[in-house]
Amino acid sequence: MRMKALWHIVIAVLANCLPHFSACAEIVNVTVTDQSGKPVNNAIVSAYSQSKQKLPLINPEKTIIIDQINKEFVQHVTPIQVGTAINFPNHDQIRHHVYSLSPAKNFEIPLYKGIPVEPIAFEQEGVVVLGCNIHDKMSAYIVVIDSPFFAKTEDQGRASLTLPTGEYELHFWHRDADEQSKNSKRLIKMTTGQAGNISVELNLKPSWSSERASLLIQNRGRYR
Numbered sequence: 001m002r003m004k005a006l007w008h009i010v011i012a013v014l015a016n017c018l019p020h021f022s023a024c025a026e027i028v029n030v031t032v033t034d035q036s037g038k039p040v041n042n043a044i045v046s047a048y049s050q051s052k053q054k055l056p057l058i059n060p061e062k063t064i065i066i067d068q069i070n071k072e073f074v075q076h077v078t079p080i081q082v083g084t085a086i087n088f089p090n091h092d093q094i095r096h097h098v099y100s101l102s103p104a105k106n107f108e109i110p111l112y113k114g115i116p117v118e119p120i121a122f123e124q125e126g127v128v129v130l131g132c133n134i135h136d137k138m139s140a141y142i143v144v145i146d147s148p149f150f151a152k153t154e155d156q157g158r159a160s161l162t163l164p165t166g167e168y169e170l171h172f173w174h175r176d177a178d179e180q181s182k183n184s185k186r187l188i189k190m191t192t193g194q195a196g197n198i199s200v201e202l203n204l205k206p207s208w209s210s211e212r213a214s215l216l217i218q219n220r221g222r223y224r
């Protein structure tokens, strides 16, 4: 009986140690709310290691998918690590024309149905705003992060990051967050055996339509 209990402890410790990192990993739970205390979903939390060691791409072979279904991008917000490729399958019976004019990735996939032959690689850190040149209401965001550690808040504004022990700077992003919130940073120290809980308040602007409007103004006359 005593032996069995010991095994449970050993297995629990092993499960917390990622094979490609020398250190053990711990979980930090982040809860994001807005200025009125409401949970914020679709916020991105990213963690930047303060050690100079270069961390590997999480899934170097993997291509991520952002679908187009019923004239919407699915998902609306997608965090990826720098160097990840994304394909944009169109599941609708009409053609879409996916584009971005963002400095982090300026590209377009001219009018198409089905699955584009080549995925698009995202090599530069930053936020990429997606649109469709045919359907102005279609929009989505790709947050390209120069770190393998990030998560998106889901129900109740919660996200969990599994981090090897060490020091990290946490960054936060949300489509509607003001500049001060987007630039706010939090230093954390992950030590063995200690899960962390962090609460973050982002100041959200009432509407994101201004950003979309500026994208449309930039794009006006470009393709039509």
Ligand SMILES: [Cu+2]
Pocket: 071, 095, 096, 097, 132, 133, 134, 135, 138
């Ligand atoms: Cu479209």
